[in-house]
Amino acid sequence: MTMTTLEKPESRRTKLRTSQAQTRVIAVANQKGGVGKTDLAVNLSCQFAAAGKRVLLIDMDPQANATDYLVSPETPIEKSTADLLIDDSISLEDILIKDCRENLDVAPADGDLSACQIRLANDINMQFKLKKKLKEMKESNGYDYVFIDTPPSLGILTVNTLTASTDVLIPVQTQYFAMDGVVQLLETVRKVKEDINPELSVMGAVLTMYDRRTILSREVASRVRHEFNDGTVYSTVIPVNIRLAEAPSYHKSIFEYDSGCNGAKAYGALSEEILSCLED
Secondary structure, three states: OOOOOOOOOOOHHHHOOOOOOEEEEEEOOOOOOOHHHHHHHHHHHHHHHHHHOOOOEEEEOOHHHHHHHOOOOOOOOOOOHHHHOOOOOOOOHHOOOOEEOEEEEEEEOHHHHHHHHHHHHHHHHHHHHHHHHHHHHHHHOOOOOEEEEEOOOOOOOHHHHHHHHHHEEEEEEEOOOOOOHHHHHHHHHHHHHHHOOOOOEEEEEEOOOOOOOHHHHHHHHHHEEEEHHOOOEEOOHHHHHHHHHHHHHOOOOOOHHHHOOHHHHHHHHHHHHHHHHHHO
16 A cells, blocks of 8 residues: 655644634545545534534535435425536525425535536636635525535536635545545645635544454554544544445435444444534
8 A cells, every 4th residue: 555645734623623603614525436425424414413503515526426315306406506606696595405404404416517617617716616605605694514525536626615615524445545535635725725725724534434354444544544643533433334325325314214323323423523623
C-alpha cells in the first residue's frame, strides 16, 4: 500500500469550537467512488434530525443516490439542484422536498447535473453558485446543519460544494488503495481554502466498510490513523454490513430499515461522537 505524507489538517476540536452559532455546512467528499459516501451523508443527516437538529441534505451527485435513498419514486421532483445552479431565479427553497423526515429537508438531484457541469464551465462565477444560494437560505431558515453529498470526482460540482462549505467530512474505505483519493482531495481542500473559502476546514475522516475479521482492514485502519496523526480520524468505524447495502433499495435510512443491525449501531455511535465534537 502506498501512503503519502499528508499536510496536517487544522485541529478538529479547536476549529469546531470557534463557530457554533453559525449553520455548519458539511461536505461529504471523496473523489474515489464506492467508499460509502452517500451512506454517510444520508444516515448522519437522519440521525442528526432524530436528535432534534434542523437538517438540510443537498444532493450534488448526478447519480442522485442520496435522493433515491430517502425519496420514494412516487414523490414528484419538479426542480433539482441542476436547476438551482443554472437558473439564478431559482432558490433553494424552490427545490426542497420539505419534511422528507421529521426535521429533515432534502434538495434533490437528478441526471441533469451531468449536463449542468458543461454549462457551468463557461460561467466566470461558476464556483460560487451554491454558496450564493445557501447564503440566501441561511438568512431565512433555521437549519443547524447542512450535509452535502458530492460526486466521486474533483470537478465543478465538488468545487462548488467546497466553496459553500464550512467543513469537509471524508469517508475512507479500509481497503488497499484507501488513501489514493484522499491525498488529492486534501490538496483541493487546501487550494479552495487558500484561494476561495478561508473558512473551510477538514472536520475529520471516517473509516468505512471495515471488516474486523481481515488483517487488511485492521492494517489499513492503523495506517490511515497514522497518516491523520492529529486525531482527525473518528474512533467509530462503519462495518461491512449487508443491511446497510439493502436499505437504499427500500428508500429508508439504516435506522428505519433495521435499527438493531450493526450498521445502525455504528452510525448511531458515529453521530454521537461527531455531535459531541461539534457542540462540546
